[in-house]
Amino acid sequence: MNPLEWKEDRVLILDQRKLPSQIQWVSAANAEEMAEAIKLMVLRGAPLIGIAAAYALALEARYPFLNSEKGLEYLREKGGILVQARPTAVNLKWAVSRMIRKAQEAYQKKEEIKDLLILEAKAIHDEDKILCSRIARSGVSIIPEGVVLTHCNTGSLATGGDGTAYGILKEGFKQKKITHVFACEARPFLQGSRLTAFELKEDKIPFTLITDSMAGHFLSRGKIQSVLVGADRIAANGDTANKIGTYSLAVLAFENKVPFYVAAPTSSLDQSIFSGWDIPIEERDPLEVLEIQGVRIAPEGVKAANPVFDITPARYIKGIITEKGVADPNSGGFKS
Numbered sequence: 001m002n003p004l005e006w007k008e009d010r011v012l013i014l015d016q017r018k019l020p021s022q023i024q025w026v027s028a029a030n031a032e033e034m035a036e037a038i039k040l041m042v043l044r045g046a047p048l049i050g051i052a053a054a055y056a057l058a059l060e061a062r063y064p065f066l067n068s069e070k071g072l073e074y075l076r077e078k079g080g081i082l083v084q085a086r087p088t089a090v091n092l093k094w095a096v097s098r099m100i101r102k103a104q105e106a107y108q109k110k111e112e113i114k115d116l117l118i119l120e121a122k123a124i125h126d127e128d129k130i131l132c133s134r135i136a137r138s139g140v141s142i143i144p145e146g147v148v149l150t151h152c153n154t155g156s157l158a159t160g161g162d163g164t165a166y167g168i169l170k171e172g173f174k175q176k177k178i179t180h181v182f183a184c185e186a187r188p189f190l191q192g193s194r195l196t197a198f199e200l201k202e203d204k205i206p207f208t209l210i211t212d213s214m215a216g217h218f219l220s221r222g223k224i225q226s227v228l229v230g231a232d233r234i235a236a237n238g239d240t241a242n243k244i245g246t247y248s249l250a251v252l253a254f255e256n257k258v259p260f261y262v263a264a265p266t267s268s269l270d271q272s273i274f275s276g277w278d279i280p281i282e283e284r285d286p287l288e289v290l291e292i293q294g295v296r297i298a299p300e301g302v303k304a305a306n307p308v309f310d311i312t313p314a315r316y317i318k319g320i321i322t323e324k325g326v327a328d329p330n331s332g333g334f335k336s
Ligand code: MRU
Pocket: 044, 045, 046, 047, 089, 151, 152, 153, 154, 155, 158, 159, 163, 164, 165, 191, 229, 230, 231, 232, 242, 243, 308
C-alpha cells in the first residue's frame, strides 16, 4: 500500500491513525501542514517521514523568489520546521539536507530550482523503493530459516517500498525461508497490531500477534529463530534507536541465544553521533499511554511516561542489514 501521493499542489497522505478500521486520506499543501501531519503521526516510519519532508520542500518551491539568496533562506527555514517535527529519526534531517543541497546547486548553476526540487523529491521516493528491495535481498541471505519476531511497523506504510525489516519478512516468506511471523503490538501507539498485522494479513503471511510483554515467553521456549526490527537512527558505533521495547527484545534475544538483526537504509546511519547516548529520544503526550483510541484506561490524575524510542546497544546486534550489505557492528565493516 502506497501511503503517500504527490499531486503537484499538495501531497495526499493515508491517515495511519485510522488504520485498520478506516482508509482515509488527508492532504498537506505546505511545509507547516506536513510538519503537523508528521508530529501527529498521520504518517510515520523513519524513511517515510523523510520522503514526506522532501515532498513538502518541493511544494514550497512555488515561492516566487526561489532563485535567489532570499529564496534559499526561505527553504532552509521550512526545512528547519520539518526537521523539528520529530527528533529521533535521522532520515528527516537527511532528506531535508539533500533537498537544500539540491536547491543550492541549482541556484549556483542558474537552473530552475522548482522543477529540480520536484524531481529530487520523487527520486528520494523512488530510490527508497530500490533500497527496500536491496535490504530484503541482503537480509534473506543471512537470517536463519524459521520463525521471525518483529516489532512496530517497518513495511510499505513506513517506507517508499516493501519495507526494511518487513521487506525481508515478505521476501523470506516468498522464498519459503520464513515460515511464520510473531508481531509485537507495539504499545502505546499499536503500530504492530494496527499496521503490521494489517500488512501481514494483506500479504497472506502467517503470523501471530502478541503483546510486547509476551516476547520473552516465546523466545525462551525456542519458538523463534531470529528477531528482526527497523531503526530510526544508528550511531557510528552501531547503537540503534528504534521503537520503544526494542531494547528489551534485544536483551531477551541475547539471553536466549536468538540472533537479533536491525534492517535500515544507510540514510538511517548518523556518523556525527558516536554512541546511542547522544541520540535524542522523542517524548510524546502521556495521553497515548493513558488512553487507547480515546478511551481512558487508567484512573484520572495518574501520571504516565511516554518515551517512544529506546536505544539498543550494538553488543546485542548480530547484524545491521542495509542496501549495501550486512555490517557486524561488533567487528566493523560490511560483508555479503
Ligand atoms: O513512531 P514510529 O511509528 O514512526 O516508529 C517507527 C519505528 O520505530 C520503525 O521501526 C522505524 O521507523 C523503521 S521504519 C522502516
